[in-house]
Structures are given as C-alpha cells and as structure tokens.
Amino acid sequence: MTTGCGSCGKKAVYVDPVTKQRFCGEHFSAWFEAGVASAIEKYRMIEPGDRIAVGLSGGKDSTVLLTVLAKLDLDAELIPITVDEGIGGYRDDTILAATRLCDKLGLADKLVSFTDICGKTLDELLSNDPRQACSVCGTLRRRALNQAAREVGATKIATGHCLDDEAQSVLMNYLRGDVTRVTGSFQTNADTLFLPRIKPLCRSTERETVAYGLVNHLLTDLPECPYTKYALRAGVRRGLGKLEYTTPGTMMNIVTGQEKLLAKLGPREGEITMMGRCELCGEPTSHRLCAACALLEKLK
Amino acid sequence: MVTLHLPDGQILTTHAGTLEEILLRLDLNPYEILVTRDGELLLADDPVDEDDVLRATSIVHGG
Numbered sequence: 001m002t003t004g005c006g007s008c009g010k011k012a013v014y015v016d017p018v019t020k021q022r023f024c025g026e027h028f029s030a031w032f033e034a035g036v037a038s039a040i041e042k043y044r045m046i047e048p049g050d051r052i053a054v055g056l057s058g059g060k061d062s063t064v065l066l067t068v069l070a071k072l073d074l075d076a077e078l079i080p081i082t083v084d085e086g087i088g089g090y091r092d093d094t095i096l097a098a099t100r101l102c103d104k105l106g107l108a109d110k111l112v113s114f115t116d117i118c119g120k121t122l123d124e125l126l127s128n129d130p131r132q133a134c135s136v137c138g139t140l141r142r143r144a145l146n147q148a149a150r151e152v153g154a155t156k157i158a159t160g161h162c163l164d165d166e167a168q169s170v171l172m173n174y175l176r177g178d179v180t181r182v183t184g185s186f187q188t189n190a191d192t193l194f195l196p197r198i199k200p201l202c203r204s205t206e207r208e209t210v211a212y213g214l215v216n217h218l219l220t221d222l223p224e225c226p227y228t229k230y231a232l233r234a235g236v237r238r239g240l241g242k243l244e245y246t247t248p249g250t251m252m253n254i255v256t257g258q259e260k261l262l263a264k265l266g267p268r269e270g271e272i273t274m275m276g277r278c279e280l281c282g283e284p285t286s287h288r289l290c291a292a293c294a295l296l297e298k299l300k
Numbered sequence: 301m302v303t304l305h306l307p308d309g310q311i312l313t314t315h316a317g318t319l320e321e322i323l324l325r326l327d328l329n330p331y332e333i334l335v336t337r338d339g340e341l342l343l344a345d346d347p348v349d350e351d352d353v354l355r356a357t358s359i360v361h362g363g
C-alpha cells in the first residue's frame with residue numbers, strides 16, 4: 001500500500017527508483033533543486049560574475065533548466081537565448097512558451113533564427129532530404145547559440161542536457177566504435193577558443209526533470225517536432241529507457257563509469273593544440289571548415 | 301474503463317489496477333511515461349479505478 005513523503009508524510013508524488021525515497025511535491029522540488037546545485041558545484045560550472053547564456057527552446061528540459069537556475073541563488077547573470085530553426089507548425093508555439101517563461105521570470109529573451117545565420121529555415125534546408133533533420137538542426141543550432149552568446153557578451157553557455165542525454169552519448173560513441181570520442185574530453189572544456197558549455201542538469205534524469213516541470217506546473221501541451229521520427233538516437237534511447245526501468249541507476253553507472261575511464265587516462269593535451277580557425281567563418285575547428293560551414297556547403 | 305490520454309492525442313482504455321500494471325498492460329515503458337490524474341502525479345503503485353481519467357506525459361524529446 002502506498003505510503004507518504006519520507007520527510008513530511010503527505011501524499012507522495014515521486015519515488016526515486018534507485019533509493020526508493022518518497023517525496024511530496026514540495027520535498028521533491030527541493031531535492032531536485034539541491035541535485036542541480038550540487039552538480040553545478042561539483043563540476044565548478046559557474047563562477048561569480050559569470051554571464052550565462054541559457055539555451056531556451058521552450059521545451060521541457062530547457063524550461064526546467066532556466067526556472068531552476070533563476071531560483072538558485074547564483075552570483076551570475078542569466079541571458080536566455082531562443083533559437084528559431086524555422087520548423088513549420090511546431091516552433092511558433094514553443095517560442096511563445098519560451099517568451100512567456102522569460103516574462104514570468106523577468107528576463108529578456110534573445111531570439112536568433114537559422115535565417116539570421118544562413119539565410120534559410122530548417123524546412124527550406126531540408127526540402128531534399130528530411131532524414132538528416134536532426135544532424136543539420138543540431139549543428140546549426142550550436143552555431144546559432146554560440147554566435148548569439150558571443151553577441152550578448154556571455155562567458156558560458158548552459159544547455160538543458162540531462163543524465164539521459166549524457167548516457168546516450170557515451171553509449172553511441174561505443175556503438176559507433178568511435179574511440180577518439182570515447183577517450184575524448186567529457187564534461188570539461190579544455191578548448192579556450194570555444195565558449196565553455198555547462199550542463200547543470202547532467203546528473204538529473206529526464207524523468208526527474210519532467211516530473212519537476214509537472215509538479216511545478218511549468219509545462220504546457222506543445223506540439224512535437226515533425227522531424228522527431230528521424231532523431232538519431234531514438235533506438236539507443238528506447239533501449240536505455242528499458243534498462244533504466246528494469247535496472248534503475250543504469251544511466252548513472254554509464255556516465256560515472258565514463259568519468260572514471262577518463263580520469264584513469266589522464267589529460268591528453270596534444271589534441272587541443274590542433275585547433276585552428278574555419279576558413280569561411282573563423283569559428284574554431286580542427287578542419288579547414290567548421291562543422292556548420294561544411295554542412296552548409298554540402299546543402300548548397 | 302480507465303482512460304489514458306497520450307501526448308499525441310491517442311486515447312487508450314483498459315481495466316483498473318496499479319499505474320504500473322496499467323502501463324505495462326498497454327505496452328508502455330513506465331520509465332518513459334509520467335501520468336497525472338486531476339493534475340497530480342501518480343506513483344507506480346498508486347491504485348487506478350475504473351472511470352479514472354489519466355493524462356500521460358512522455359519524457360522523451362527529439363534531437
């Protein structure tokens with residue numbers, strides 16, 4: 001039979017699948033926020049005086065990220081940045097959700113669109129082959145976010161990636177046999193040419209993150225991106241989701257195992273010095289063209 | 301019958317049970333789905349009665 005919150009006895013709305021701790025809405029929120037704060041501290045993500053550009057899509061993860069960052073007592077300025085990829089029937093609603101959230105938090109949202117950075121919407125870029133949607137979208141979104149963050153004088157970029165995303169990335173590198181990435185930098189920002197990226201939700205599961213959004217009534221019903229069916233990691237995500245259900249803690253084990261592996265390997269400095277500048281746009285890259293320019297050349 | 305509204309607009313129906321039993325019966329992964337009743341999150345072992353109306357939120361996103 002159901003029992004109440006471990007702290008106050010009220011009706012529980014969340015159980016941590018690993019520790020079996022039970023929480024009412026209020027104590028779950030406090031626990032979740034403390035988890036984010038401790039990840040920020042553990043990985044020294046934020047220093048006093050930082051100007052943090054927060055990638056805000058208006059979706060679940062980034063909505064929770066910005067809300068929690070605004071709530072934590074951080075000695076840093078938050079500058080939300082919303083990228084409009086130009087996805088018909090989807091983006092307008094999420095942008096509206098992003099703007100509403102910023103109004104509520106008293107923050108000014110900076111909008112940047114794919115049209116601003118390359119003259120075309122994602123829909124236009126994909127007219128020939130929608131199957132590449134997510135890789136094109138991801139590469140150009142990174143570029144747009146970097147550019148906008150530099151324009152507003154940000155010192156760091158925060159994104160809503162959570163533990164599930166991290167675990168999926170680790171696993172995908174193994175599945176591709178990509179040893180460079182398996183042994184590469186992880187949760188560090190060795191390259192000073194890029195704005196450092198931080199992921200304050202990196203130790204929170206997707207389930208906790210969405211539960212936080214629901215408990216605090218932050219989420220509205222939003223349409224799904226029409227390209228979701230082409231998402232690269234769908235299979236990995238589904239498999240990991242099943243494992244996480246039958247063996248809670250699997251994703252945390254994958255991510256902490258990866259950290260231990262990298263700690264054993266030690267720093268590998270040689271790789272950083274190979275960075276040069278993109279011939280077309282000047283972004284840091286180890287090739288002649290950066291990923292975004294190479295992609296745009298190919299799509300021409 | 302229990303009614304479960306999925307995020308994509310689909311509506312599924314089944315018999316009473318605990319939330320976990322219901323999700324498994326409907327072939328949904330309980331890790332990937334959060335369910336609310338009258339706006340309140342339900343736990344896996346919470347009982348769900350015939351006539352209850354549930355809303356599912358998927359934790360999954362694209363990209």
Ligand code: SF4
Pocket residue numbers: 085133134135137138225226227228231361362363
């Ligand atoms: S599902 Fe793919 S195309 Fe849609 S917003 Fe996410 S990354 Fe972009």
Ligand SMILES: [Zn+2]
Pocket residue numbers: 005006007008009010023024025026027028
């Ligand atoms: Zn409580």
Ligand SMILES: [Zn+2]
Pocket residue numbers: 278279280281282283289290291292293294
């Ligand atoms: Zn370039």
